[in-house]
Amino acid sequence: MKKAIVLFTALGLSMVMVGTTMAQNIKIGIFDEQNVLALMPGIQKVDTLLNQYMTDSLNVQRDYAISEFKRKDSIYKADSARMNSSMKSIMQKDLADQFAKLQNWQQYQNQMMQQKQQQLLQPYYDIIGKAFQTVMAEQKYNYVFKPDALLYAEKSEELTLRVLAKMKIPLPKELEDQIKALGISTSGGTTPSKAPVKH
Numbered sequence: 001m002k003k004a005i006v007l008f009t010a011l012g013l014s015m016v017m018v019g020t021t022m023a024q025n026i027k028i029g030i031f032d033e034q035n036v037l038a039l040m041p042g043i044q045k046v047d048t049l050l051n052q053y054m055t056d057s058l059n060v061q062r063d064y065a066i067s068e069f070k071r072k073d074s075i076y077k078a079d080s081a082r083m084n085s086s087m088k089s090i091m092q093k094d095l096a097d098q099f100a101k102l103q104n105w106q107q108y109q110n111q112m113m114q115q116k117q118q119q120l121l122q123p124y125y126d127i128i129g130k131a132f133q134t135v136m137a138e139q140k141y142n143y144v145f146k147p148d149a150l151l152y153a154e155k156s157e158e159l160t161l162r163v164l165a166k167m168k169i170p171l172p173k174e175l176e177d178q179i180k181a182l183g184i185s186t187s188g189g190t191t192p193s194k195a196p197v198k199h
Contacts, residue, residue, distance in 0.1 A: 029141045030150055031159035036128050037121070041169055046120045053116050058109050065105075069098045131166040135159055158182070 037043060076091045144159060164171060165184045
């Protein structure tokens with residue numbers, strides 16, 4: 001019986017030691033790409049381009065859809081008495097579909113704006129992603145979380161500052177000071193300082 005207790009105790013201690021050793025080799029970082037995105041040169045153009053897309057494309061589509069609905073509705077009202085039941089049914093369905101589209105226009109517009117925003121932001125995300133992957137490889141992180149996903153993380157494990165340093169973009173003095181305080185090198189940037197903006 002004593003041998004079994006000693007064996008289980010030894011096994012338990014060895015498992016704790018292995019777990020401690022593994023934990024010492026695990027490197028956890030925190031990263032928030034939204035904070036980096038807000039500092040990207042030229043990011044303000046995205047709002048301008050989104051507003052232009054709303055004015056030049058979505059508003060034009062909406063106005064056209066309204067005028068088409070009115071035109072078809074006028075034709076239907078004027079000619080429905082002379083139409084056969086099959087043609088009347090087709091026109092009623094077409095009008096109902098167009099009316100439903102107009103009724104749900106806000107939802108459609110939001111969806112299209114989100115798609116356009118994603119398209120405009122993608123070049124920025126690509127640049128951030130490249131710098132992030134470089135930092136991950138250089139620093140040998142095992143796990144990376146968003147800041148709100150961890151209860152505690154040492155400042156030295158802050159990848160956001162490391163990614164910003166790698167990207168070589170103009171930063172506010174406060175962030176430059178934080179990067180220097182962590183001893184992060186700002187040499188050897190791998191990405192251009194400006195992201196292309198697609199129209």
